[in-house]
Amino acid sequence: MACTIAITGKGGTGKTTIAGLIVTGLVAAGRTPVLAVDADPNSCLDEVLGVSARATVGSVREEARERSSSGALSGMARTEWLGLRIAESLVEAEGFDLIAMGRPEGPGCYCYANNVLRDVLARLAVNYPFTVIDNEAGLENLSRRIVRSVDLLVLTGDPSRRGLETVRRLYDLAVEMKISYKKLAIIINRLRNDAVPPDFNILRAAVPADYFLALPENADVAALAERGEGMAALPRANPVAAMMDGFITDVLA
Numbered sequence: 001m002a003c004t005i006a007i008t009g010k011g012g013t014g015k016t017t018i019a020g021l022i023v024t025g026l027v028a029a030g031r032t033p034v035l036a037v038d039a040d041p042n043s044c045l046d047e048v049l050g051v052s053a054r055a056t057v058g059s060v061r062e063e064a065r066e067r068s069s070s071g072a073l074s075g076m077a078r079t080e081w082l083g084l085r086i087a088e089s090l091v092e093a094e095g096f097d098l099i100a101m102g103r104p105e106g107p108g109c110y111c112y113a114n115n116v117l118r119d120v121l122a123r124l125a126v127n128y129p130f131t132v133i134d135n136e137a138g139l140e141n142l143s144r145r146i147v148r149s150v151d152l153l154v155l156t157g158d159p160s161r162r163g164l165e166t167v168r169r170l171y172d173l174a175v176e177m178k179i180s181y182k183k184l185a186i187i188i189n190r191l192r193n194d195a196v197p198p199d200f201n202i203l204r205a206a207v208p209a210d211y212f213l214a215l216p217e218n219a220d221v222a223a224l225a226e227r228g229e230g231m232a233a234l235p236r237a238n239p240v241a242a243m244m245d246g247f248i249t250d251v252l253a
């Protein structure tokens with residue numbers, strides 16, 4: 001059955017890096033093809049995956065809207081054109097494909113934009129055993145329900161007291177907003193000297209997550225990002241890659 005993994009959390013805490021590591025981990029585990037979805041307009045999941053995304057679903061939708069209003073496209077032709085262009089914007093790579101959602105905004109009905117994103121994802125995702133969605137910070141994307149169901153929700157945070165508190169608040173908000181998911185993982189990223197912060201156990205007691213993970217700060221992860229290289233270049237023996245692979249094994253079990 002198709003499994004959807006959505007990553008969100010506090011800004012700058014490694015959501016895109018972790019999404020990239022989940023994709024490369026699933027590919028390494030042979031769970032292919034994986035559909036990688038960049039649902040953060042300001043993000044660069046493509047770079048983290050070592051590919052380059054040009055068009056986005058949002059930009060294609062916007063072009064269709066402009067062509068419709070100038071009378072160049074209508075009815076079935078418009079639907080077919082949209083389908084074709086979106087298929088073209090899918091980046092195909094070894095073991096995974098990537099689609100960038102872009103911005104849903106722009107003139108016209110906001111609900112319509114959301115519906116296009118939702119339909120594109122639903123239609124695409126059936127072809128893949130795993131869909132991994134990198135979201136922007138916070139719960140905005142998930143509250144717009146662009147994915148119908150999330151099997152695994154991953155919330156990321158940093159080890160500072162405020163960072164851990166933000167994760168707890170995000171969890172409370174997700175419950176309040178009735179964001180549905182089957183399993184929850186909390187990943188605290190960039191631990192200094194491998195030291196688990198004292199408040200980590202308070203967070204564990206407060207949030208009923210299925211998985212808790214604390215990833216160390218790692219110079220090789222940072223260096224790859226500085227060079228703009230993908231996570232596939234990270235050796236699987238790297239401590240962060242190894243912990244993420246262990247996490248994926250647990251999730252797949």
Ligand SMILES: Nc1ncnc2c1ncn2[C@@H]1O[C@H](COP(=O)(O)OP(=O)(O)OP(=O)(O)O)[C@@H](O)[C@H]1O
Nearest residue numbers: 011012013014015016017190216217218221222225
């Ligand atoms: N464990 C780690 N060790 C060292 N550097 C890391 C680690 N995890 C992430 N980074 C670095 O931290 C920076 C932020 O990571 P990333 O872009 O993945 O965060 P994000 O949560 O997606 O950010 P945004 O909210 O802007 O989308 C990047 O430069 C990344 O390489």
Ligand SMILES: [Mg+2]
Nearest residue numbers: 015016040043
């Ligand atoms: Mg990001």
